[in-house]
Amino acid sequence: MLKEERHQIILRKVLLHNRVLLGDLAEHLNVSVDTVRRDVKELDRGGKLRKVHGGAVSLGYKIFPYDEQEFYLHKKKKAIAKKAVKLIKNNQVLLIGGGTTSLELINEIPSKLRLTVFTPSLPVAWKLMSLPNIEVIFIGGKISRDSQVSVGGSALRFLSDIKADICFLGTGNIDAGFGISEMDWDVVQLKKAMIDASKKTVLLTISEKLNSTQSYKICDISQLDTLVTELSPDSAILKEYRNQKIDIL
CATH class of the missing domain: 1.10.10.10 (Winged helix-like DNA-binding domain superfamily/Winged helix DNA-binding domain)
Structure with missing residues (x-):
């Protein structure tokens, strides 16, 4: 090669x-x-x-400056965000993880909505500050230089004291059999805590990440409430995920 x-x-x-x-x-x-x-x-x-x-x-992963048009598969992430934003209602408490798809989700939130949003992600917190009717609460702790999210004991303790209406979560890998997974142990623990801190978990992922695994498991697919991809919900690619009895958008 x-x-x-x-x-x-x-x-x-x-x-x-x-x-x-x-x-x-x-x-x-x-x-x-x-x-x-x-x-x-x-x-x-x-x-x-x-x-x-x-x-x-x-x-x-960089915060400043970034050009959203340069995001990998930007159009697909935007399509995911347009679907996911329909789940958000006025006066909800949200928990939003890191990643470029989460940044696209924020772009789609109507400015009139009044929300409280918790996030461990520096780029997401910064982006949320542009919306006038959102109270932004940053989940502090040791900040991962790679992912620019708070990790470690402080972040986990913070999350143990809240129960958000919806957690919008991204992932590096998802497989119908193994579940969702990452390679960073600290990030895995953070995402586990985010799921526990929410009434409902919505996973946002581009279809290219389907059927891939990494070393450390976050949760089974059955622990998710909703899976949002850029694909049609009845796509043949999503058959194994539909069998998991979760909502697919």
Whole structure:
């Protein structure tokens, strides 16, 4: 495989899952970890991604500045947001996780709605501040440099004291059999706590993430109330998820 082909595959993996490990990339590409490390360093120097210890993260994690038109699969994320926003009612208490799809959801919230929104995400909190009728409450704690969300004991204790009407959650990986999963243990614990802190959990994900897994499980599909993708709810791709008896938008 040519270097240019490897670079395209690496970039797609990083854009899709936000963070990838060198070992996983090497296995997927059937090359050595040293080869992948050199590729990632080159892509980092070219401003295509950010190299971190043991892997790489998407530039989508940066807060300022960002151009929403450059979000990976922006049109699909916007379609998801337009569906999800219909679940939001006036005077609700919401819990919104991090990620570019969550940022798109905020773009769709009507300015007239009065809401209280908790979030552990710095970019999401900043974006929410542009809406005049939303009370924004940031869930503090140790901030993950990779995902720019609060993690650790302080954030978990904070979440144990609330019960939101809806939790809007994103994920790096979702599989009908295994459930939703991530590679970052601290983020997994945060998302578990977010689910527990909500009456209803709505997962927002582009279809490219379907049928993928990572090391650490967050929850079974059955623990979700609603799954929102850019696909039609009756799409054949979603058959296994429909069998889980959850709402699909």
